[in-house]
Amino acid sequence: MAVQALDAERLPIDWQKLALPAVLIAVAYGLIPTYASSYLVEAILLPFLALSLAAVGLNLLTGYCGQLSLGSSAFMAVGAFAAYNFNLRVEALPLVATMILAGISAAGIGILFGLPSLRLRGFYLAVSTLAAQFFVQWALTKFGWFSNDNPSGVISAPHLTVAGFSLDGPTGRYLLSVTMVIVLTGLVWRLVNSAIGRNFIAVRDNETAARVIGVPVLRTKLLAFAISSFIIGVAGVLWAFTYLRTVEPAGFNLDRSFQILFIIIIGGLASIRGAFLGAAFIVVFPLVLSRLGAFAFGGLFDSGVLDMSQRIVLGALIIIFLIAEPNGLSALFDRLKRRIGSRSS
Amino acid sequence: MTFFSHLRKAAIATAFVLGATAVHADEQYFPLQSYRVGPYAAGGTGFFGGFIDYLNLINIRDGGVNGVKLTWSEGETQYEVEKGVEVYERLKSTPGIAAWNPLSVGIAYAMIDRITDDKVPLITINHGRTDTTDGRVFPYVFPLLLNPYSETSGIVNYIASKEGGLEKLKGKKIVVLYHGSPYGKETIPIYELLSQKYGFELSQIEVPHPGNEQQAQWLTIRREHPDYVVLRGWGVMNPVALKTAQKTGFPADHIVGNVWSNSEEDVIPAGDAAKGYTAITTQASGEQYPVVQEIVKTVYGAGKGNLEDKSRIGSVYHNLGIVNGILNVEAVRIAQAKFGNRTLTGDEVRWGFEHLKLDPARVEALGAKDLFHSINVSWDNHEGDGYVTFQQWDGKKWNVVSDWIAPDWKLLRPIIEKSSEAYAKEKGIKIRTAEDADAVVSN
Numbered sequence: 001m002a003v004q005a006l007d008a009e010r011l012p013i014d015w016q017k018l019a020l021p022a023v024l025i026a027v028a029y030g031l032i033p034t035y036a037s038s039y040l041v042e043a044i045l046l047p048f049l050a051l052s053l054a055a056v057g058l059n060l061l062t063g064y065c066g067q068l069s070l071g072s073s074a075f076m077a078v079g080a081f082a083a084y085n086f087n088l089r090v091e092a093l094p095l096v097a098t099m100i101l102a103g104i105s106a107a108g109i110g111i112l113f114g115l116p117s118l119r120l121r122g123f124y125l126a127v128s129t130l131a132a133q134f135f136v137q138w139a140l141t142k143f144g145w146f147s148n149d150n151p152s153g154v155i156s157a158p159h160l161t162v163a164g165f166s167l168d169g170p171t172g173r174y175l176l177s178v179t180m181v182i183v184l185t186g187l188v189w190r191l192v193n194s195a196i197g198r199n200f201i202a203v204r205d206n207e208t209a210a211r212v213i214g215v216p217v218l219r220t221k222l223l224a225f226a227i228s229s230f231i232i233g234v235a236g237v238l239w240a241f242t243y244l245r246t247v248e249p250a251g252f253n254l255d256r257s258f259q260i261l262f263i264i265i266i267g268g269l270a271s272i273r274g275a276f277l278g279a280a281f282i283v284v285f286p287l288v289l290s291r292l293g294a295f296a297f298g299g300l301f302d303s304g305v306l307d308m309s310q311r312i313v314l315g316a317l318i319i320i321f322l323i324a325e326p327n328g329l330s331a332l333f334d335r336l337k338r339r340i341g342s343r344s345s
Numbered sequence: 346m347t348f349f350s351h352l353r354k355a356a357i358a359t360a361f362v363l364g365a366t367a368v369h370a371d372e373q374y375f376p377l378q379s380y381r382v383g384p385y386a387a388g389g390t391g392f393f394g395g396f397i398d399y400l401n402l403i404n405i406r407d408g409g410v411n412g413v414k415l416t417w418s419e420g421e422t423q424y425e426v427e428k429g430v431e432v433y434e435r436l437k438s439t440p441g442i443a444a445w446n447p448l449s450v451g452i453a454y455a456m457i458d459r460i461t462d463d464k465v466p467l468i469t470i471n472h473g474r475t476d477t478t479d480g481r482v483f484p485y486v487f488p489l490l491l492n493p494y495s496e497t498s499g500i501v502n503y504i505a506s507k508e509g510g511l512e513k514l515k516g517k518k519i520v521v522l523y524h525g526s527p528y529g530k531e532t533i534p535i536y537e538l539l540s541q542k543y544g545f546e547l548s549q550i551e552v553p554h555p556g557n558e559q560q561a562q563w564l565t566i567r568r569e570h571p572d573y574v575v576l577r578g579w580g581v582m583n584p585v586a587l588k589t590a591q592k593t594g595f596p597a598d599h600i601v602g603n604v605w606s607n608s609e610e611d612v613i614p615a616g617d618a619a620k621g622y623t624a625i626t627t628q629a630s631g632e633q634y635p636v637v638q639e640i641v642k643t644v645y646g647a648g649k650g651n652l653e654d655k656s657r658i659g660s661v662y663h664n665l666g667i668v669n670g671i672l673n674v675e676a677v678r679i680a681q682a683k684f685g686n687r688t689l690t691g692d693e694v695r696w697g698f699e700h701l702k703l704d705p706a707r708v709e710a711l712g713a714k715d716l717f718h719s720i721n722v723s724w725d726n727h728e729g730d731g732y733v734t735f736q737q738w739d740g741k742k743w744n745v746v747s748d749w750i751a752p753d754w755k756l757l758r759p760i761i762e763k764s765s766e767a768y769a770k771e772k773g774i775k776i777r778t779a780e781d782a783d784a785v786v787s788n
Contacts, residue, residue, distance in 0.1 A: 038434065039434045039435055039438075042430065042434045042459075043430055043431040043433075043434035043435065044431070047427050047430075088771060138525070141525065141526060141527055141530060147527075148767065148771065149764075149767070150474075150476075150764060150767075150768070151474075151475045151476060151493075151494075151531050151534075151760075151764050152450075152473075152474045152475055152476070152493075152527055152528075152531055153526075153527025153528075153530065153531065154454055154474065154527065156457070156458070156768065156771065156772060157458070158771065158772065159772070159773065243430075244426065244430070244454070244455040245455065245457070245458040245459070246454040246455060246457050246458065247454065247455075248450070248451065248454060248527055249526075249527060250451070250526055250527065250528075251426060251451055283427070287428075287431055290421070291435075304381025304382045304386070304390070304421060306421065307381070307382045307421040307423065308382050311382075
């Protein structure tokens with residue numbers, strides 16, 4: 001009976017909740033392409049979008065399904081190198097198809113490295129996903145074929161065209177990026193509000209109970225790995241093709257995996273909004289702080305001292321945020337909204 | 346420093362920021378993506394310190410290059426790619442940019458498309474993509490002095506000179522211990538090529554990143570009993586290699602380090618184990634060279650020296666920064682001779698780099714005799730035939746122990762062209778001709 005109920009009924013859509021995303025999408029398409037400087041697009045929005053999407057992907061796996069992973073940046077690398085090779089070796093493959101194929105490649109690798117999750121949990125699983133991290137980087141370095149035998153082992157983004165339009169300029173790359181992020185985030189949003197999404201949560205909250213009520217635990221876990229890796233793979237393509245344009249395997253190292261994990265922890269687990277807030281905090285905030293610091297004290301200290309103190313400020317802020325709200329920026333945001341709401345009513 | 350000197354510095358900084366909007370016609374600007382914080386701070390402070398010291402010397406001693414004052418500002422990157430890109434995007438619209446000098450492969454890779462669109466040179470001295478040597482495909486990227494292939498050939502030629510000639514390499518045994526990264530693996534085919542050509546036995550052993558455990562590799566080396574070990578290391582891998590070599594009884598004076606295993610930071614942590622270790626360099630260490638002496642006198646004498654720790658003057662990275670400064674400034678000077686003594690565009694400076702020819706006499710006139718040998722860049726050869734020399738660590742400092750050695754550029758060029766042409770095909774780039782290189786955008 002419980003199973004039927006889970007399958008049959010979708011959670012009601014809260015239309016009020018859609019107001020903010022709608023405004024953001026309007027800004028993303030209406031204002032930013034016209035008014036944003038190339039600095040804002042190239043240095044802030046492009047890395048922000050790619051990492052947000054990666055964080056959305058990881059949040060699906062870790063936040064919703066409860067499977068801790070330290071392999072995110074490996075899946076990004078698979079996406080990036082797969083896209084490069086599909087584009088290089090398949091004539092006239094449309095860009096969107098390239099991205100989807102890259103995502104599927106990452107999903108394949110994700111399922112492979114998700115297999116230990118059938119036996120392992122928590123930190124043990126995290127350690128086994130580390131294997132993905134090291135294996136992928138090793139394989140990309142070891143076999144020159146992946147980088148078309150480039151002696152320096154790097155790959156470069158091809159010309160980006162969609163339906164005959166060149167997207168090589170900053171605005172074009174931004175539009176491509178933002179569209180992919182919105183579409184995939186929308187799909188994830190639908191997914192977490194569906195029966196599958198509730199299966200994810202059931203597995204996370206209590207695996208045994210989930211099994212008892214008839215959730216196919218193994219399939220659910222592998223599905224979570226597959227979908228999450230797909231999204232992270234596409235994020236990797238965005239990172240390589242729209243943001244950096246030339247990447248080396250070393251750019252997808254363990255640090256990046258940790259960065260994405262911290263994004264979802266600080267932003268809020270099991271929250272799509274949290275992925276974006278966390279990415280903003282980790283990617284954009286240090287830059288803002290650095291600009292502010294340079295502006296206020298630029299002449300007084302050398303750039304090293306300034307940067308060191310920013311690290312201290314950032315670290316302190318993370319601690320304060322997490323003490324104030326262990327559920328992340330997303331929960332903090334909700335609390336703020338409630339407080340404003342209660343005051344105005 | 347007193348409060349007032351802080352205030353003055355702040356005022357100057359503000360004036361600079363304000364002045365930047367109404368730039369004077371006689372300034373050439375160097376944006377610096379420096380790293381003074383983080384794991385690579387030692388290299389960053391040395392290199393950017395040396396670079397800034399040389400720019401300061403030109404400003405104080407000569408009043409700039411033919412009256413054009415050199416300016417710069419720093420953006421901290423911590424060697425991180427995103428921060429490097431951010432600094433690039435922030436500073437790229439500053440007027441009068443001469444060239445970019447990130448000294449970081451990751452950041453340099455991310456800039457290749459950007460600087461090509463913006464038509465400003467990107468200098469990757471001693472590092473970078475090997476195939477950017479081919480100026481026909483990469484008009485704006487300059488891996489000056491030494492690319493990884495030339496380095497390999499230089500090391501083999503040095504070992505040959507120690508053995509008494511290239512023909513004596515036959516039957517000798519060389520082990521290459523390389524860092525498990527694209528950087529480390531880049532020279533594998535070149536060592537193989539040279540081994541076939543000269544008939545030495547070769548074995549290449551990988552050390553996984555970061556390389557703080559090398560017992561197994563060195564036991565293999567002991568078993569193979571090679572005549573020389575080439576250390577193609579990076580970071581912590583280098584001192585660990587030297588220490589493990591000592592433990593397994595391999596003599597340090599038969600270990601030859603490559604260009605990223607050649608600094609004080611690589612040997613000092615190894616202590617005694619590094620005594621006798623030899624490494625390649627494009628620029629000799631020490632402060633006895635006239636240009637370094639002038640920097641000590643003029644720049645540090647005026648309290649404007651960039652290194653906080655004065656004992657690092659003349660260190661490997663500091664001297665690399667100084668040589669980098671010389672190459673940048675001379676490229677500007679050569680471009681000025683053609684386009685006029687004024688602020689040049691990036692493309693004009695690119696032309697200057699493509700005509701950067703400093704013969705030993707000119708190098709001596711610049712006060713850098715024996716600091717580096719010479720350079721001969723052309724529109725299609727962006728490396729510029731740099732010579733290498735070898736230094737031995739005596740426990741306290743590096744001492745030059747070889748002549749200037751020429752790598753076998755002719756042998757390597759076809760391999761580089763194959764790679765760059767593949768890149769051109771991939772990206773749909775038209776291969777440049779000499780006429781294209783002479784068409785310069787001067788606004």
